[in-house]
Amino acid sequence: MEETKKVTTENSEEIKEEKNQELSPTWAEENIQDLDDFIESQGIHIRQ
Numbered sequence: 001m002e003e004t005k006k007v008t009t010e011n012s013e014e015i016k017e018e019k020n021q022e023l024s025p026t027w028a029e030e031n032i033q034d035l036d037d038f039i040e041s042q043g044i045h046i047r048q
Contacts, residue, residue, distance in 0.1 A: 024030065039046060 036046070
């Protein structure tokens with residue numbers, strides 16, 4: 001059980017660090033493009 005608590009604490013610290021970073025005005029579009037690129041790299045093509 002101690003290991004589970006430790007992992008949760010480490011994950012929550014990483015999330016806090018990510019929240020402290022400022023987001024760019026186009027963060028949503030950037031993430032959509034990253035996801036599209038990843039999906040295509042897996043061999044799946046999506047019609048848009």
